[in-house]
Amino acid sequence: MISQNTIETVFETARVEEVIGDFVQLKRAGSNLKGLSPFSNEKSPSFMVSPVKQIWKDFSSGKGGNAVTFIMEHEHFSYPEAIRYLAKKYNIEIEETEQTDADKAEANEKESMYLVSEFAQKYFHNVLMHTDEGKAIGYSYFKERGFTKDTIEKFGLGYSPESWDAFTLEALGKGYKLDYLDKTGLTIVKEGKQFDRFKGRVMFPIQSMSGRILGFGGRILTNDKKAAKYLNSPESEIYHKSKVLYGIFHAKQAIAKQDNCFLVEGYTDVIQLHQAGIENVVASSGTALTPDQIRLVNRLTKNITVLFDGDAAGLRASIRGIDLILEEGMNVKVCTFPEGEDPDSFAKKTAYDDLVAYLSNSAMDFIQFKASLLMKEAKNDPIKKAELIRDMVMSISKIPDKIKREIYIQECSRIMDISEDVLFNTLAQLVQKDIQEVGKKQKADQKAFEVVKSDPETVSASVDVQYELERKIIEILLLYGTAEEEFEDVLLKANEEGEAVEVKELNNYKVYQRIYLSLQEDEVELANPLFRAIYNDLINYFHQNETFELEHYLMRLDPELAQGVTHILMEEEREALHNWDAQQIVVKQKNQTISQYVSETILTLRWFLVDKIINELKNSISSEPEADNSEILSAAMDYYKLINSFSSKLGRVLSRYS
Structure with a gap:
């Protein structure tokens, strides 16, 4: 077993952005970082990392957590294996007892x-x-x-x-x-x-x-x-060879840093180039390039340079992999070596500076490479030239980005000396054919998207108000739980005549205390099972600990609760849902104080729950002529008075800080 001291050292040392940066190319997005999901096939980034909170969230798959959970999810490691991996990365000495036979059996x-x-x-x-x-x-x-x-x-x-x-x-x-x-x-x-x-x-x-x-x-x-x-x-x-690239472990950091990946065929090509100083290189290990292999690179860079042997017999067949790379929205260049040379032999005898210069100067854009290669075959044969042009347009049609497609059509027109109109017409035919083959599903998805996008009522109906308010309470506890703030209390006190009157007092509470006391007062229990479990755990933690550090708190949670906490904290990074005000859901504004935000959220939840009770009472009213609904109506009126009270309190909260 790994000692608790080692585990704590790992959590304190590991930086989530550094750990994930080994696997995903992250780019700055405000105070956060974003990148392509390593858990799903996507072309637009939905993977967010928060260096401040030391957590990550993948909105495409729903996964999330800290540095340890990322390694567990990505590499399918057990918890101890993830700790060992991070300890090795940060040169932390592991204290552990010898593994027993029972441990091995597990x-x-x-x-x-x-x-x-x-x-x-x-x-x-x-x-x-x-x-x-x-x-x-x-x-x-x-x-x-x-x-x-x-x-x-x-x-x-x-x-x-x-x-x-x-x-x-x-x-x-x-x-x-x-x-x-x-x-x-x-x-x-x-x-x-x-x-x-x-x-x-x-x-x-x-x-x-x-x-x-x-x-x-x-x-x-x-x-x-x-x-x-x-x-x-x-x-x-x-081991799934179609999902593995040889050398990716040693190349990943250099690929991200250089923002380019060299792709070769064999093991020795990778090793020789790496030894020569070109570390951003991987190999498909003799297998035909696959979409899964391309996506591995796509996490780290958008740029691939394919290196071909000077006398590769199957060069025509090999360049088919270029179309797959283009389909993934990546930028492709091709570099060939002098006749009789391959990456291994060339790197072995070439000085580093000369090697870098050769790779830089000899790399051609895929359209230029394809033209130069296939024109040799076409020569003066007009039929073959027509096939060549169609082949080039076919590759261009694989590019998802319309602007890039247009630029490449213009380049193809220049190289092949043919009008752009003809090429655009051919491109339109090829794109339309692709749409027809896989278009039914896409059209259905697009139709559904347009319905949701154009109908605000559909969006509104999809929002679970109670869920969002309960999520806000957990978020407040996580962000501000131990902060001490000034809150308004309304107390009943006797005046000089001995009558009970309302008196407003300002008192200091820690945020978690205020929330706990308010929900206890109304005997409110969170309806969502996950939120309820997190809420109870948080309140217990706050009662037992003077300080709150998110990293340490996450460390002690089981994976389901930890993922729930991460989801709540990272949800704010998504684009806000439309029409929050109409849903009576409080969103903290920059000019709000914490106490105002807490008070608004609690009052809004109480308002929502009372309104829910009123609707239930309304539905229970009997339409029978002789039915006695007086008790139900009386209860409903009492609840309406409560809502008026909430409205008044909300007004005071807003006016205090306006």
């Missing part, structure tokens, strides 16, 4: 697969660095490729011995279950026998964006024609 299947993969990476690396076979074969190969010891260490490279079961026996001997060795694909189990999948190969660990080992790529070093040159881990619960 680890779920996915976590067990991660642990097996991490063990395998350490095993293969140890074999590479510290065994005769590993040094003679694996280490020698990496040295021949020009990789330094530091680079080998950084990327965790390894070697799997030329033995049918060396790794499997070692793992079983360390207590790892054969079931998880099989599920991760590290061991092949067949007809009661088990043997190593990667025997006799140099190993490239494949890491997630947070650095967890997901799987491996293994390269054979012999000339065995029957064996595949490269062998990857099979698909598993933790």
Whole structure:
């Protein structure tokens, strides 16, 4: 178990904007930061981070929390794993007791697969660095490729011995279950026998964006024609090759900083460029580029530069991935290397400054690249030229942004010497075709959106007034709970004649005390179960603690309540709902004091609840001729007097501070 002292140190040290910044490109939005959701596919940012409150909220998926919950959500970590990850990031020494057998048994299947993969990476690396076979074969190969010891260490490279079961026996001997060795694909189990999948190969660990080992790529070093040159881990619960980019863990910060990502094909291309000083580079690992891989980059930058070999045989097929990148609304450039060179070989022999200059000067916009490449094929053939132009317009049609589409049409017109009108007509046909194919759903969504947008009554009807008022009370407690403010009390006191009269006094209360006493006085219990649970927990916390720090408070909450708290605090960052005043929902204005805001909110809630009772009484009135409704009407009149009282009090609250 991790000690409480370590957990508190992690919470105090970790900055939510720094933690999330490793995974999402964040841009300033007032006092907050915003970016694309890492939990859903979106093109407009709805992911908000509050450095002041040290919390985040993803409005597209509803998720939210602090730095620890982000790591748990994003990487599917357990709570202890998230703490360990952050401790490692901030170089915090972890104090913990040794994990018991019972603790190990509690680890779920996915976590067990991660642990097996991490063990395998350490095993293969140890074999590479510290065994005769590993040094003679694996280490020698990496040295021949020009990789330094530091680079080998950084990327965790390894070697799997030329033995049918060396790794499997070692793992079983360390207590790892054969079931998880099989599920991760590290061991092949067949007809009661088990043997190593990667025997006799140099190993490239494949890491997630947070650095967890997901799987491996293994390269054979012999000339065995029957064996595949490269062998990857099979698909598993933790490894989905279409959703992973090799090198993303080491590249993420450089990608965000440089605001550009270089995309290559193989493991060694990534490592060699990284070693040469170009760290913002990732690889699709030999697979066709997928939308999920592109979205990984899209979180960090809008710009991708695709690097192609100078003599790539499948260049025409490879550039199809460019259309996928364009569809995601990203900017694409293409850079090719001299004939006979690839990113690995070119980076190996080129000085850093020359390499940077080459990548900068040789990168072409995708439209120019496609034109130059395909024009070689078309030559003087008018039919092929027409197909080429249509191919280019097809790529342009994938771009979501209309302004960018128009600019690229103009560029295509200039390059291909063809009128813009013809190109725009062709573009319109292609766009219309796409709309027709997937348009039914889009039209239905658009229609629904327009109905809501154009009908204020629909918006009003959708607002749950009691929900919003209760949410406001929780928000006030979270933001101002321990603040001491001056409130007006109305007391009954005897005058000189001995009559009871109302006397107004100003007294100091802490905000949470005022709210608690006011709701207790009316015996009001919050209707929303989540708000009620948070309210009760907050009041107990305030009664037991002199001070309130949001980070420490969140740390002790269970995930459901913590997410609820985050949602309440970040809700104000969204665009305000229309017509709050008509809904009788109080929104704090800049010139309001805290006590005025508290008083208004409580009075408005009480007003709403009494109004609700009056409506219930009205509905209970019998229409039967002989029915006696006098008691109901009398009660309703009493409640109407209460509403008049609330109106009077609200007037005093407003006039006191106006």
